[in-house]
Amino acid sequence: MPAATSSSRPIPASAGIGLRAAHHADFLEARPDIPWVEVHSENFFADGGRQLQLLDTIRHDYGLSLHGVGLSLGSTDPLDGEHLRRLARLVRRVEPALVSEHVAWGSVAGTFLNDLLPMPCTSEALAQLVSRVGQVQDLLGRQILVENVSSYLQFAGNEMTEWEFLVALARRAGCLLLLDVNNIFVNASNHGFDPLAYLDAIPPELVAEYHIAGHSVVAAAGETLLVDTHDAPVAAAVWQLFAAALLRIGRRPVLLERDARLPPLAALIAEARLADRLMEAGRARVA
Amino acid sequence: MPALRELQRDIVAVMLNRAEPATLVCHLQPAIDLARRIGVYRVNTRENFATALEAAFPVLAGQMGGTEFRRMAWSYQRHHPSPSGNLFETGRALPGFLAKALAGSVDAWLAELARLEWAVQEAMTxxxxxxxxxxxxxxxxxxxxxxxxxxxxxxxxxxxxxxxxxxxxxxxxxxxxxxxxxxxxxxxxxxxxxxxxxxxxxxxxxxxxxxxxxxxxxxxxxxxxxxxxxxxxxxxxxxxxxxxxxxxxxxxxxxxxxxxxxxxxxxxxxxxxx
Structure with a gap:
């Protein structure tokens, strides 16, 4: 399987932003000094039109990552052939440096929830995902990254921890990991585990990218639930966990996700650069 | 039926209001407020769907008003749940759904407005x-x-x-x-x-x-x-x-x-x- 690289601009171990439609015009006008951006693959599944022209423009000057949210990798349905065809067509067209999806499911019997539901950590679910990641990688002819998702439920039939499940998936499917630090933090709080134990269990060589994002805190009925809303700045505790990930795993491309209550583009980029400063500080300490 | 498929079918039924959240208890580890945790996913399922429709039918949404549009969107979702991981596809059946639902009423024209807006979406892409x-x-x-x-x-x-x-x-x-x-x-x-x-x-x-x-x-x-x-x-x-x-x-x-x-x-x- 080819490595997760392509002929497009490479993505350095620096901060990038998730580029959303509300920022498209500002981004094209400002051409900000940021090395890479990530877009949701499905937003560019059109046959033609302005959206695709935007990607054609951006990819010449910026590293580009395609991040899927709708493939439903963990579903027990067959993979959606039309979805895969459109993804493959987009990958051929824009030659992204990275292609990623989620360790999640969102459909069964042809009905889609368009949400990222967690997988039970069972050998059956693992085998399902290994098979499907393999199919996707074979079809795209390249290695993909898979991202750990936030969750609010744990399954009674779990046979292993989430991190054991994730590492086994990457090893058996031959894919790489997109480690979402905010999701680790959210899940650790919601399910009561130590997020540092999670990080300690992840082999650095499997990690190709980080995500960081904001979350919401919902307190009621005697418990506090963290919800992965992507509608707020990154929490201080998540920055601390990101610093811990840098110490254990090292520098990688890091992507700031923001999907709601979007701040102005310049403010979003300024927040992303905090990740660069943390990575620089870590390098200085090592030196 | 394999356990994973059964689990997924039960969850989808609950998310689309076709079954009570209690049907999931056998699949889940206990939590202090399980209903609220399940509720996060139910809200996501409805809101993601309604938000995608609102983006595709902005004139219709403005005409109906936010509350009424969302009520209509959730009713439409129960009858026509999303057929794809690509949210764009959620709007395809809306004009037909509205034509049936609004036939003979003073709002029947909204189905035609939806036809127009879907044609705009298709032209755009x-x-x-x-x-x-x-x-x-x-x-x-x-x-x-x-x-x-x-x-x-x-x-x-x-x-x-x-x-x-x-x-x-x-x-x-x-x-x-x-x-x-x-x-x-x-x-x-x-x-x-x-x-x-x-x-x-x-x-x-x-x-x-x-x-x-x-x-x-x-x-x-x-x-x-x-x-x-x-x-x-x-x-x-x-x-x-x-x-x-x-x-x-x-x-x-x-x-x-x-x-x-x-x-x-x-x-x-x-x-x-x-």
């Missing part, structure tokens, strides 16, 4: 065309060959015959105004297409609509032009054709098929073209 059509090519052809020619429309072109005139409402919304309901039902023929700076709508007269619909259906130039020439005369019809070519609505020619049945023409059957 249709394939590009690198072709440039020179009408002089036609002028230089022998009359017999010209009459058998089949023309190609830009992939983004959508032709709509609406039962209510929605053009003014749509345009008013684009200009930041209020999209008022049409005063009464009456036919309106529209051409929707993507131009270099966005999607455009144009009113068509019935003959122009019929001519373009016939071309879109694969009719020969002679068959399509007959409608225009009957109403406007040969010279004006030719001028209309040249204008469509200059505007990139017609983008090329197809060779006439050597064999086979003639195309079924719009307007030949009862009810005309929709």
């Amino acid at each position: 249709a394939a590009d065309s690198g072709e440039q059509f020179d009408p002089a090519v036609i002028a230089g052809m022998a009359a017999e060959a010209r009459s058998q020619l089949r023309l190609v429309l830009h992939p983004s072109v959508r032709l709509l015959a609406l039962d209510y005139p929605c053009f003014d409402s749509w345009r008013s919304h684009q200009q930041g105004g209020r999209a008022d309901a049409p005063a009464r039902a009456c036919a309106e023929h529209l051409l929707v297409r993507r131009a270099s700076d966005g999607v455009e709508l144009h009113r068509l007269d019935p003959a122009g609509f019929l001519c373009l619909s016939r071309l879109a259906a694969g009719a020969t130039l002679a068959e399509a032009m007959a409608a225009l020439e009957y109403q406007a005369g040969a010279a004006d019809a030719a001028a209309g054709l040249a204008r469509w070519a200059a505007d990139d609505i017609i983008i090329g020619t197809l060779c006439p098929p050597s064999t086979g049945e003639p195309a079924t023409l719009p307007g030949d059957g009862p009810g005309g073209n929709r």
Whole structure:
């Protein structure tokens, strides 16, 4: 399987932003000094039109990552052939440096929830995902990254921890990991585990990218639930966990996700650069 | 049934309100407030769906108001849950759903507005065309060959015959105004297409609509032009054709098929073209 690289601009171990439609015009006008951006693959599944022209423009000057949210990798349905065809067509067209999806499911019997539901950590679910990641990688002819998702439920039939499940998936499917630090933090709080134990269990060589994002805190009925809303700045505790990930795993491309209550583009980029400063500080300490 | 499939079917049923959250308890580890945790996913499922629809049907959403639009969106989701991981597809069945739900009511025009907005969505995402059509090519052809020619429309072109005139409402919304309901039902023929700076709508007269619909259906130039020439005369019809070519609505020619049945023409059957 080819490595997760392509002929497009490479993505350095620096901060990038998730580029959303509300920022498209500002981004094209400002051409900000940021090395890479990530877009949701499905937003560019059109046959033609302005959206695709935007990607054609951006990819010449910026590293580009395609991040899927709708493939439903963990579903027990067959993979959606039309979805895969459109993804493959987009990958051929824009030659992204990275292609990623989620360790999640969102459909069964042809009905889609368009949400990222967690997988039970069972050998059956693992085998399902290994098979499907393999199919996707074979079809795209390249290695993909898979991202750990936030969750609010744990399954009674779990046979292993989430991190054991994730590492086994990457090893058996031959894919790489997109480690979402905010999701680790959210899940650790919601399910009561130590997020540092999670990080300690992840082999650095499997990690190709980080995500960081904001979350919401919902307190009621005697418990506090963290919800992965992507509608707020990154929490201080998540920055601390990101610093811990840098110490254990090292520098990688890091992507700031923001999907709601979007701040102005310049403010979003300024927040992303905090990740660069943390990575620089870590390098200085090592030196 | 394998455990994973059973689990996924049960969860989907709960998320779409087809089963009670309690049916999931056997699959889940205990938590202090399990219902609220399940509720996060139920809210996501509904909100993601409604938000995608709102983005695809902004004029309709503005006309209905946020609360009513969301109520309608969730009802639509129960009848037509998303068929794809690509949220764009969620809107495809909405005009038909509204046509049924609103038939005979004072809001029946909203179904036609939804048809218009879906055509705008399709035009926005249709394939590009690198072709440039020179009408002089036609002028230089022998009359017999010209009459058998089949023309190609830009992939983004959508032709709509609406039962209510929605053009003014749509345009008013684009200009930041209020999209008022049409005063009464009456036919309106529209051409929707993507131009270099966005999607455009144009009113068509019935003959122009019929001519373009016939071309879109694969009719020969002679068959399509007959409608225009009957109403406007040969010279004006030719001028209309040249204008469509200059505007990139017609983008090329197809060779006439050597064999086979003639195309079924719009307007030949009862009810005309929709």
